[in-house]
Amino acid sequence: MITDDLLQLITAGIDGELTPLESRRLSRLLNSSAEARAIHSKLQADRNKLQALPRIAPPPELQSRVMARIASLTPVPSRLTKLPPRPNTSPKAEPARKSLPFAPKSPRWVPVAIAASLLLCVTTGSFLFFNQKNPQQTVRSTARAPLGNHSGASDPAWAKWLPAESAPRPSAPIGRDLPPVFEHTIVRKDTPVGPAPVVIAIAPTPRAVYDIFTHQPLPETHFETVEVRIPFLKLVADFDREDTREQLAKELNQPTSYRIDLFTRNPVRAVELFREASKAAGVNLLIDANTLTQLQKRTANASVIYTESLTAEEIAALIGKLNAEDAKVSPHVFDMLHALPASPHDASDLKGIFGIDPGLFKRPADKVNEKSERTPDPSKPLSAGTADQIVKSVLSGPTKPGEKPAVLLMWNVAQGRPIPQANSAELKQFLAKRGDRKANAVPVIIVIRPGNG
Amino acid sequence: MSDDDRQLIAECLGGQRDAFGVLVTRYQARLYNAAIRLVDNPEDAADVVQDAFLNAFQSLHSFKGDAEFFTWLYRIAFNTAISLKRKKRAAVSLDAVGPDGGIDPDDPSEYVKPGLALERSEDERQLQDAMVRLSHEHREVLVLKDIEGMRYEDIAEILKVPIGTIRSRLHRARLELRELLQPTETDTDPENEEHS
Known part of the structure; x- marks a missing residue:
């Protein structure tokens, strides 16, 4: 039995990094244990394979590309280079101010606040000043006796201050107690100026109130009801559970076609795993050669599988097999599975890729008709149509009973329109193989794409 | 230096x-x-x-x-x-040699010996496939040790980890690689090729 300690000794021996003591220990181990020799031999073979890998040379233009990039570099400032000082914003750049010792430094918003306050004062003063120019006050105030003079008669000494054009206006009866008020004088708060004229504001006519009880009923509005279905969303890793597979099968058991998105972090590996899973599930997956090349060259990052030969349960089982393949690799390749009924847009994209309408939403023949076709009345002569069908099925493509064909092509609809691949040999083979759709088969588009694609 | x-x-x-x-x-x-x-x-x-x-x-x-x-x-x-x-x-599968397993026509380097490359292409493909599946840490140390031929000290200097860590990483890397290569050695199913 090889312990972990001995195993480490063996691997260190493969590394060629043993001390003399460890070398002797390893020699004794290999001499005494066939198991250790077998492990050592295999690990050594692995190392030999790695060392024998051909050295791949860089592209010839690599150096020129490197030097071109270096040449385009601007001189990088060293760490000792000082940053230029900030223009008049740093505290040190401000002119020295005389400030009281212990006076707190004023924040920047103080000048703004002072300016705002001044503006407010000026605005208020202006409002109050010009507010005194209303006709009633003017009538009362003009041509009145100066302050302290309660005679009410105009004083020639003050007349010179009055504007020449101003004519004495009749003053309102004012008591002798009231001080004289001139036009230009700001009325003090404590100065009684008499009752202000009352201006009655007339309210606008009220708006019509739409009383629900009395108003005429609104015209009928028709709302289109849309049934919103929550998409089926699961981790591929969850498909090792039977209940998850049953949920998917139940989701797919609707009288419509489906689109399943498989999100992956490695589109190429994902296709390889899907191929293995298809094999395990008995699905004959025809992979377009050009698609695989484009994926490897990273000029495409998504692929689509189309099949119309699987039932809902078979599709769920296929995803289960996919999970089993994915579980063998680390890190896992697949993330989420997203299933939703196919849309007309999906059908249009598929048609663009196939070059023909594959009949995504085409329903299989009616069961009643099928039954009558399958069990013809032997007393009746064989119709020409039936005879043709028999001949066709005998001579048509190599569709074996129980064969479940599927085709994998490039899916690049993100760029606006699908890439036509009608010339694909694999697609032509698929179209020849697919035959009539089973009644319980679910046409499905499976898109393998990156998570952000 | x-x-x-x-x-x-x-x-x-x-x-x-x-x-x-x-x-x-x-x-x-x-x-x-x-x-x-x-x-x-x-x-x-x-x-x-x-x-x-x-x-x-x-x-x-x-x-x-x-x-x-x-x-x-x-x-x-x-x-x-x-x-x-x-x-x-x-990490795209390194089939840079092309889908047919031949030599990458864009890289006709003297490093690649044409005759030998064709013979061991299957081994290489399996090895590269296994390398892709390795964790990044294990892959690093195997590349530096077996492909670049560096010693523990140099690898430790490059990766800025202690020598003991390099030794244990290499140990785990070799075992993981062995585990990944194991199925390919026992798999004799001729249906590994694509349906095309």
Whole structure:
């Protein structure tokens, strides 16, 4: 039995990094244990394979590309280079101010606040000043006796201050107690100026109130009801559970076609795993050669599988097999599975890729008709149509009973329109193989794409 | 560090960019070969090498000369490769030799011996497939140890981990690689080829 300690000794021996003591220990181990020799031999073979890998040379233009990039570099400032000082914003750049010792430094918003306050004062003063120019006050105030003079008669000494054009206006009866008020004088708060004229504001006519009880009923509005279905969303890793597979099968058991998105972090590996899973599930997956090349060259990052030969349960089982393949690799390749009924847009994209309408939403023949076709009345002569069908099925493509064909092509609809691949040999083979759709088969588009694609 | 490298670095720091060109010529092949075994994709490997040389040029003033220039360059390249992989989050299967398993016609390098490459293409493919599946840590140490032929000390210097860590990583890496290669050695199913 090889312990972990001995195993480490063996691997260190493969590394060629043993001390003399460890070398002797390893020699004794290999001499005494066939198991250790077998492990050592295999690990050594692995190392030999790695060392024998051909050295791949860089592209010839690599150096020129490197030097071109270096040449385009601007001189990088060293760490000792000082940053230029900030223009008049740093505290040190401000002119020295005389400030009281212990006076707190004023924040920047103080000048703004002072300016705002001044503006407010000026605005208020202006409002109050010009507010005194209303006709009633003017009538009362003009041509009145100066302050302290309660005679009410105009004083020639003050007349010179009055504007020449101003004519004495009749003053309102004012008591002798009231001080004289001139036009230009700001009325003090404590100065009684008499009752202000009352201006009655007339309210606008009220708006019509739409009383629900009395108003005429609104015209009928028709709302289109849309049934919103929550998409089926699961981790591929969850498909090792039977209940998850049953949920998917139940989701797919609707009288419509489906689109399943498989999100992956490695589109190429994902296709390889899907191929293995298809094999395990008995699905004959025809992979377009050009698609695989484009994926490897990273000029495409998504692929689509189309099949119309699987039932809902078979599709769920296929995803289960996919999970089993994915579980063998680390890190896992697949993330989420997203299933939703196919849309007309999906059908249009598929048609663009196939070059023909594959009949995504085409329903299989009616069961009643099928039954009558399958069990013809032997007393009746064989119709020409039936005879043709028999001949066709005998001579048509190599569709074996129980064969479940599927085709994998490039899916690049993100760029606006699908890439036509009608010339694909694999697609032509698929179209020849697919035959009539089973009644319980679910046409499905499976898109393998990156998570952000 | 060799005197030649030291001289070239000094000239480069003195403003002679051509001196750096000599360093690029000297080390680009080795760096590219290591990079492509890490990122699997020729374009990404070229990007890694370019970025590594560029970073090295920009950081040349910080190179203390206490280690080999190539060790320091390797460290930059490996960090660049990690950043690139994290950014792209994908390790494409290295079938850069083409879907048919032949030689990549864009890389007719003397490094690749045509006759032998054809014979061991299946072994290579399986080995590369297994390498892709390795964790990044294990892959690094195997590339540096078996492909670049470095010693524990050099690998520890590049990856900035203790020598004991390198030893244990290599131990786990070899066992993991063995585990990944095991099924391919027992699989004799002729239906591994694609339906095309």
